[in-house]
Amino acid sequence: MNLKELSKRLGLSQTTVSRALNGFPEVSEATRTKVQAAARRYNYRPNNRARGLATGRTMAIGHVIPVSSKHEIVNPVFADFIAGAGETYSGADYDMVLTVVSDADEADAYRKLRAKGTVDGIIVHGPKVDDARIALLHEIGLPFVVHGRSSEATLPYSWLDVNNRRAFERATSFLLDLGHRQIALVNGLETMDFAFRRRKGYEAALAARGLAPDPQLMVSDEMTEANGYQATRRLLDLAAPPTALLTSSYISAIGARRAVEERGLKLGRDISIVTHDDELSYFRNGEDVPIFTATRSSVREAGRQAAAMLLELIADPDLTPQTRPLEAALIVGASTGPAPR
Amino acid sequence: MNLKELSKRLGLSQTTVSRALNGFPEVSEATRTKVQAAARRYNYRPNNRARGLATGRTMAIGHVIPVSSKHEIVNPVFADFIAGAGETYSGADYDMVLTVVSDADEADAYRKLRAKGTVDGIIVHGPKVDDARIALLHEIGLPFVVHGRSSEATLPYSWLDVNNRRAFERATSFLLDLGHRQIALVNGLETMDFAFRRRKGYEAALAARGLAPDPQLMVSDEMTEANGYQATRRLLDLAAPPTALLTSSYISAIGARRAVEERGLKLGRDISIVTHDDELSYFRNGEDVPIFTATRSSVREAGRQAAAMLLELIADPDLTPQTRPLEAALIVGASTGPAPR
DNA sequence: TGAATAAGTCAAAGCGCTTTGGAAATCTGA
DNA sequence: TCAGATTTCCAAAGCGCTTTGACTTATTCA
Structure with missing residues (x-):
């Protein structure tokens, strides 16, 4: 069903039908309702491409x-x-x-x-x-x-x-307040702007307490589960391993958790993790008590x-x-x- | 830049230019290459909508x-x-x-x-x-x-x-071969066809060994991490808890693992998990040795x-x-x- | 009552492309 | 050399819509 047919069926011109459907004022209410009813009945919808050609917009x-x-x-x-x-x-x-x-x-x-x-x-x-x-x-x-x-x-x-800088600054401060001094950052690729800013926030929080960032404690890679796991393992193997981790994604956090469990450490007691939580629909961060402490913003x-x-x-x-x-x-x-x- | 302009610039008709670009034989190679060069130079690409209108195809x-x-x-x-x-x-x-x-x-x-x-x-x-x-x-x-x-x-x-029935039949048999008799199925919503078939496979494998499926061991829900976790907790609380779990998604499996770790059980020793692995790019199932035994098929x-x-x-x-x-x-x-x- | 105004409708152009049905130019063979 | 075949190109129609500008018909006011 196209405009031509529809208007023929209605005994009206294409112009009038088009106007009626698009809510132009120069059509009487009587014809408008008649046209709308017919359009519904025949399931008429203006052809996308034709309309686009005419209007210059693609919708x-x-x-x-x-x-x-x-x-x-x-x-x-x-x-x-x-x-x-x-x-x-x-x-x-x-x-x-x-x-x-x-x-x-x-x-x-x-x-x-x-x-x-x-x-x-x-x-x-x-x-x-x-x-x-x-x-x-x-x-x-x-x-x-x-x-x-x-x-x-x-x-x-x-x-x-998201104010990534602020978010990670606050998260880092939060860990510092808990007494952590060896805080690792398991970041996304720092060519990505969000990761870059998170690192800035992390560094700012450390600096505010007079701490210098330790390059050994900062890793940056694609945020997969596997990378979160590997990074955490390596961090735990350090001579002075971190007591807390900041991860840039829920998914790296899951990898981190796997590494932590594997070592027989208890999350929240032996080691702390703060992650960013995008509120992914298939990874709700717990129901009543969140699984992970997190900076949260719904993507x-x-x-x-x-x-x-x-x-x-x-x-x-x-x-x-x-x-x-x-x-x-x-x-x-x-x-x-x-x-x- | 549109066809009209381009053909004007070339001193050719729209027809010829269009045919040259679309590989029709009734255009000399000389003009064709000339036209193609010009098209590239002016970054001409036929307008989607106009072409669609003319051809009846939207691409x-x-x-x-x-x-x-x-x-x-x-x-x-x-x-x-x-x-x-x-x-x-x-x-x-x-x-x-x-x-x-x-x-x-x-x-x-x-x-x-x-x-x-x-x-x-x-x-x-x-x-x-x-x-x-x-x-x-x-x-x-x-x-x-x-x-x-x-x-x-x-x-x-x-x-x-994917041959979901077969996959889960094999997975179940595999667990049976390992001596498991209490095998739970943490399935997706069984109104979904894939989940329905996986259950059929699971039941068939049990039946082949003369075992009846235990309704208590079969759960079916949206395949989130949280649901995997909750389902596993409940299963572990049963009087006769399962010794093995079959989960329908890598993400539920991660939830299941969380529940298992939480109980202080060791995966692969105290309890076994087989999952389906879609080879999600951000959830590679391990590098050398897969983390989870799995039915694998790249989505x-x-x-x-x-x-x-x-x-x-x-x-x-x-x-x-x-x-x-x-x-x-x-x-x-x-x-x-x-x-x- | 008739001119001016408003309301309702329409024919036709145009959006940028493809494609049909020629026409012009070039080539072929006897 | 010239009819016929072949090659190369073109004008114009049409895809389904919106929108301009004009035309009827109904309404208003003096």
């Missing part, structure tokens, strides 16, 4: 998901972020188009999205400390919102980000909000770049306790 | 991701499946459009995708034992491939699925193949439904051992 948002070309790793937080963004889109009748691309081809993927006119805007995932995509997207002129930030970017851009909610920001940006192109910092809550769970002595 | 595939309306859970295997499918699409120049929808609105989502002409085909995720979507998609006439199967479906359809590879099947189906619409069963490997890791006595 679609692009998400470019980078996969580490080396390890082929799909960041697990995407699933929840996208679920959140999807909620916003479906409410606004937008589609979401996903491009999975190894980071080497990323620039090309954005160019292509633009040239083919596939989307009206883009959400940028996983920004690096110095991310070339921000300049690129400015150049190609497509509205975008960054999930995260890029510390060394010079151009203005819209972003939504799903971030998805919802980032999508909404982008839609606003698209609706009003001469809006100045919007920024939305989110604070992570520091929640206390069973994985931390006073430093053993 | 896009729809993935409808159901989220459990009750718990808002996004199945974690989607991320890897989609990464795999994405590889296939980018090779074939297809886009992927994602719709995240609570299962109540699912039927409507498919109808909408069809009526708006957003996609050329659909991948169906998470089929139920009796899944209404198969009939629905037949009705609306959109090519589709199901990731998984629907045991009670009557209409023919294309699918790609990412499944994504690649399912996408390829769908593209074939789209290319040749009168192909009969294709089916692709995959065998899971049974890999032995550190989480299993002989039954304690």
